[in-house]
Amino acid sequence: MAKPDVSPRLSDTTTGKLSRLVRRICLLRELGDDDGAAALEENDLAALAQSHDGPPASRELLEAIFAAESERAAETALLAELIVARLTRVSSGREALVAAGHAPVPEAEPEVRPSGPPAIADLLDAMLAQDRRPRRRAHS
Amino acid sequence: MTTTTIEKKPAATAPEVSAITPPAPAGNRTSDRRRILVGFDLGTNASCVLAGPSDKPDITTSKIVPSVVGYAREGLVDGIIAGNATVLIGEEALTHRLQLRLVAPLEDGIIAHREASRDFVVRLRKMIDPSGSAEIRAVVGVPANAGQPAREDIRSCATGVFDRVLLIPEPFLAALGFRDDARLGQANYIDPVTNSLFIDIGGGTSDLCLIQGFFPTPEDQVSIAFAGDAIDKLIEEDLERVYPNNGISRSTVRQIKEEHSYVGTIRKPIDVKVLIGGKAHTLELGEVIGRACNRLIEKIYPALTSLIARAPSDSVEQLLQNIVITGGGSRIKGIDTVLQEKLAKDGYAGPKVRLAGQDFKRFVAIGALKAARNARDDQWQHLLA
Numbered sequence: 045m046a047k048p049d050v051s052p053r054l055s056d057t058t059t060g061k062l063s064r065l066v067r068r069i070c071l072l073r074e075l076g077d078d079d080g081a082a083a084l085e086e087n088d089l090a091a092l093a094q095s096h097d098g099p100p101a102s103r104e105l106l107e108a109i110f111a112a113e114s115e116r117a118a119e120t121a122l123l124a125e126l127i128v129a130r131l132t133r134v135s136s137g138r139e140a141l142v143a144a145g146h147a148p149v150p151e152a153e154p155e156v157r158p159s160g161p162p163a164i165a166d167l168l169d170a171m172l173a174q175d176r177r178p179r180r181r182a183h184s
Numbered sequence: 185m186t187t188t189t190i191e192k193k194p195a196a197t198a199p200e201v202s203a204i205t206p207p208a209p210a211g212n213r214t215s216d217r218r219r220i221l222v223g224f225d226l227g228t229n230a231s232c233v234l235a236g237p238s239d240k241p242d243i244t245t246s247k248i249v250p251s252v253v254g255y256a257r258e259g260l261v262d263g264i265i266a267g268n269a270t271v272l273i274g275e276e277a278l279t280h281r282l283q284l285r286l287v288a289p290l291e292d293g294i295i296a297h298r299e300a301s302r303d304f305v306v307r308l309r310k311m312i313d314p315s316g317s318a319e320i321r322a323v324v325g326v327p328a329n330a331g332q333p334a335r336e337d338i339r340s341c342a343t344g345v346f347d348r349v350l351l352i353p354e355p356f357l358a359a360l361g362f363r364d365d366a367r368l369g370q371a372n373y374i375d376p377v378t379n380s381l382f383i384d385i386g387g388g389t390s391d392l393c394l395i396q397g398f399f400p401t402p403e404d405q406v407s408i409a410f411a412g413d414a415i416d417k418l419i420e421e422d423l424e425r426v427y428p429n430n431g432i433s434r435s436t437v438r439q440i441k442e443e444h445s446y447v448g449t450i451r452k453p454i455d456v457k458v459l460i461g462g463k464a465h466t467l468e469l470g471e472v473i474g475r476a477c478n479r480l481i482e483k484i485y486p487a488l489t490s491l492i493a494r495a496p497s498d499s500v501e502q503l504l505q506n507i508v509i510t511g512g513g514s515r516i517k518g519i520d521t522v523l524q525e526k527l528a529k530d531g532y533a534g535p536k537v538r539l540a541g542q543d544f545k546r547f548v549a550i551g552a553l554k555a556a557r558n559a560r561d562d563q564w565q566h567l568l569a
């Protein structure tokens with residue numbers, strides 16, 4: 045017969061508040077605002093982890109929340125970068141049409157690269173993707 | 185003659201400067217300004233800058249400038265330096281070395297003195313754009329695997345001087361610069377960007393890079409803090425041991441090296457005339473120079489073979505035909521044949537090591553300008569103070 049779990053548990057509300065706060069910390073780190081993230085962590089998070097009615101949040105729980113939210117923030121940032129890059133390209137081609145009141149044309153299918161020498165812009169894309177990876181690792 | 189009285193200081197801790205991709209910050213709109221693209225090889229001993237308008241293939245600035253900044257000493261008589269300038273760079277600084285305190289902005293390929301580096305970059309910008317009104321986008325070469333602090337130092341120095349930058353590893357830029365665009369697609373032409381191994385021997389670092397059609401990963405690049413300056417130091421130390429209290433300056437040592445450097449079997453005699461205490465002496469330096477230069481081979485060769493080992497087996501045969509040495513170190517006599525013989529002796533199939541040629545000082549900047557001309561708008565990094 046399984047032993048009943050008698051360890052003190054946090055309410056879902058408290059866990060939700062902790063998750064939201066940790067998400068803000070991770071997003072600030074992703075944006076490069078390490079000072080802002082540190083301030084939130086040292087002040088707001090420490091206070092929230094202790095202040096609610098019930099047991100203090102365990103280190104394991106906080107680590108689990110940080111791991112989950114770091115990953116979410118990193119994925120969100122990656123998605124945002126892709127969207128910004130795509131919108132920049134699309135908007136430069138559509139600006140005139142939009143200004144003239146035409147409906148935006150659907151985005152062209154990605155160009156199939158001919159089997160020739162590698163394009164410099166594509167190589168730079170790869171370099172920038174590499175540059176971003178260690179930054180993320182450092183923040184996670 | 186670039187380092188005789190040069191003062192080298194450790195880099196101060198750089199405040200972090202954000203490098204972000206568009207959109208551009210408000211109040212920093214650049215769309216109405218004339219745009220100049222720059223390829224910039226910021227070297228330990230010499231820097232190369234190429235620049236041209238973004239809408240034409242012309243090159244309007246092409247300069248190789250010794251990487252040195254001179255600050256006027258106090259109490260200088262009016263008119264000794266034209267315009268009573270207090271800061272000079274490059275040849276002008278060296279010409280007035282007696283009246284200036286000379287500072288080397290870089291050491292071992294990275295910024296060692298931030299204030300001097302910024303002064304250097306500011307004055308280069310004036311050469312590129314005397315009006316100061318153009319939008320400047322610069323691709324800047326960095327040593328292979330330069331760390332984040334070294335990159336931030338460059339961004340920090342470029343903030344407020346250039347509008348946007350892209351930092352790209354130097355050996356990759358050298359390959360891009362070495363690429364003969366007119367011959368791309370020809371059956372007998374191996375595109376260095378598609379399959380090559382570049383060895384860029386500069387003043388501060390020797391950088392090796394495996395390039396196989398995609399951007400090299402950190403594992404495809406090796407940076408060794410042993411290059412021209414380290415050879416100078418070894419020769420200087422050996423000279424001091426063999427000829428104590430000789431008083432020969434580092435810049436004289438460098439001149440001797442540039443004229444007589446070689447690798448391979450020790451060559452004797454190499455008689456070199458020098459002035460010691462104002463008197464002419466002839467020194468036999470064959471062994472001293474050979475020993476120092478051969479150390480470079482000892483450092484480079486293991487990195488070279490480790491990068492060859494990384495190449496997929498079906499690409500190695502062609503890769504071995506395309507090992508290119510560039511940078512100042514490519515002038516060391518016999519460096520191509522010694523490396524080639526070593527590879528052949530170790531069983532590599534038909535290796536061919538060649539020298540990049542006379543333009544060795546410019547390939548990184550040529551590649552940087554090509555990258556600048558091909559970079560999409562969203563790939564440039566804004567510099568925010």
